[in-house]
Amino acid sequence: MSAADRCSFQIQHDWLEATAHKEEKFWVNIKVKDMPTLYAYVYCHALQEDKSFPTSDERLQACLVEPDVLKVTYVPENFSCICYSSQKQFHPSKQLYSNVLDVTDGGLGLSTDRDGVLYVWETTGGMVRRRFEGHCLELTCARFFPSGLVILSGGLDMSCKIWSVELGECVRSFVGHRGSITGVGFVEVGKQVLSGSKDGTCRLWDVGQNVCIQEICKDDSPVTTMEAVYYSHLGRENDPMNGKIFAVGHSNGKFDCYDLQSTSKIAEMRLPYSVGVCEFLDDRKVLVSCEDQIRLFDLGKTDTPLWQCGYTGEVNSLKKWGTGFFAALSNGQVHYVGEHVGSLPDIQLLGPDHEPVYSVRVVDNIVFTSARDGIIRIYEFVHGPYLQLLVACYMPVMNSVTFVQGERKSKGSYYLVALMLAYKLGNHSTVHWKILHPVVIILESSFVNSNVSALSILTGVVVNNA
Structure with missing residues (x-):
């Protein structure tokens, strides 16, 4: 059972503003499976030395992990949520x-x-650089070409268009679908593009000739989502279709994956309701949403999902980050789900006040979201996907940890690096359970030079790295 299935948190979206005014409070709602919802308040007027806040209910604990990061815990189940x-x-x-x-x-x-x-617009400050008009109805999808200087868009007007950011104009239009466009994608660097439509078809277009090459799939049910990924080891060399997997979801619950080089179906899944969105984690594993559920499938065995989890809102967007992914929901929440589902606290990105979050994108360690309120929100994880989450999870016990390097003793930063190393070497689950107690970490001098020969955590966990 996933974290979200066991316990879900709702936190006031502007809690950070409340903490700036120490006489204010903010609300936290916690829903535990098969139990009444807990409605409680966190009081900002008395921040303790350990960065904890008083609360209106002893079952709720709250503390600051960093100035803009909040950790709330449901004490009876020892389940936590980290809020950014x-x-x-x-x-x-x-x-x-x-x-x-x-x-x-x-x-x-x-x-x-x-x-x-x-x-x-510029991602650093939001300054608008170009404004493109040409679709006669609302856009449903748009993506940058791999070059980052050309855009492919699709809309309710049943057309796809290519825009040049440098020239500031539309350079191609593709017409032929008999329903609104629901998804677009690229083959290789963009010499050919893909489109999915509510007419039940997906089409492959040649950009240079401005023509439709092929209808890849035809179905009576509208296409709701499509995604194309490239894995060079799956196909033939010097073939533009080399290693391209193409996934299509329909409103009748059908989710099929195709090899684009042969256009043959390589996997099929059946969901109980309309397919929402999808995201590949690697060449075998794909995430698929169905209303408020997310399922992870292995393309080699699609009869049963590897796991599934449920949320309190419909899933609008999925985006891989590190070994996990972000999920944007219709209730304004954005969750991060790690590699070990349920082993870390719930991770949430806060911002919209119950406004649907439509999309989430990641560049390096910066996360962007868009919502119905029209605001683009930016969250920066300076430590990267592994270390950032461990910082949030274990910062409250930092003061009980001592580092020994030769005759030097210290507390703080090395501890987090050691946790990251243990996590990446496959011992995260052990560290997760044992690190809650005071420990001593011994680091060899070569650790500083990123050439670690051994890391010993004196609770029984020993990691050897040749």
């Missing part, structure tokens, strides 16, 4: 609503408004 607030936010359009989002590692992002206008 956005470091930056901006509003590219004067209108509310932004259902489309994408970002590049070159510092550009895109979003839309209800009038079908596409905005390109």
Whole structure:
């Protein structure tokens, strides 16, 4: 059973503002499986030396992990939630609503408004660099080409368009679908593009010739989502379709994966309701949402999911990060689910006040979200996917840990690095349970030079790295 299935947290979205005014309070709701919801308050007027807050109910504990990171715990079950607030936010359009989002590692992002206008902005501060008009109805999807300087979009007007960020104009239009566009993707660097539609088909287009090459799949049920991923070891060399997996979800619950080179079906799954969104974790594992449920499938064995978890809102977006993923929900929550489902506290990105979060994107260690309020929110995880979450989980016990390196003793930073090493070497579950007690960590001098020969945690965990 996943963390979300056992216990779910709702925290006031502007809790950080409340802590800035020490006479205020903020609310926390905790729903435990088969039990009444706990409604409680956290009081900001008396922050303790250990960074904990007084609460209105002894079953709730709350403390600051970092100035903008909150940890709340449901004491009877010892279950916790780590809450992050956005470091930056901006509003590219004067209108509310932004259902489309994408970002590049070159510092550009895109979003839309209800009038079908596409905005390109700087990720550092939200300054709008381009404003594209051409779709006559609302956009449903848009993505940057791998180059980061060209955009592929699709909308309710049943067309797909290619935009040049450098030229500031539309350079291609693809017409042929008989229903609104629900997804777009690329083959290789973008010489060919893919589109999915509510007409039940997915089409492959040649960008240079501006024509449809093939209808890959045909179904009576509308396409609700599509995703294409590239794995070079799966196909033939010098083939533009080399290693491309193409996944399609339908409103009748069908979810199929195709080899794009042969257009043959390589896997099929059947869900009880309409397929929402999907995201590949690697060449074998794919996440699929179905209303408020997320399922993880192995393409080699699709009859039963590897695991599934449920949430209190419909899943609108999934995005891989590290060995886990982010899930954006219709109730305004964004959760991070780690590799070991249920072994870490619930991780939430806070911001919208019950406004649906439509999309989540990640560039390096920076997370971007878009919501119905039209605001782009930015969350920066300076330590990366592994260490950042361990920082949040174990910072409260930092003061009980001593580091020994030769004759030097210290507390703090080395502890987190040691945790990260133990986690990446496959001993995270053991560390998770034993690190709650005071420990002594012995680090060899070579550790500082990133050439670790041994790490001993004196609770019985010994990690050897040749």
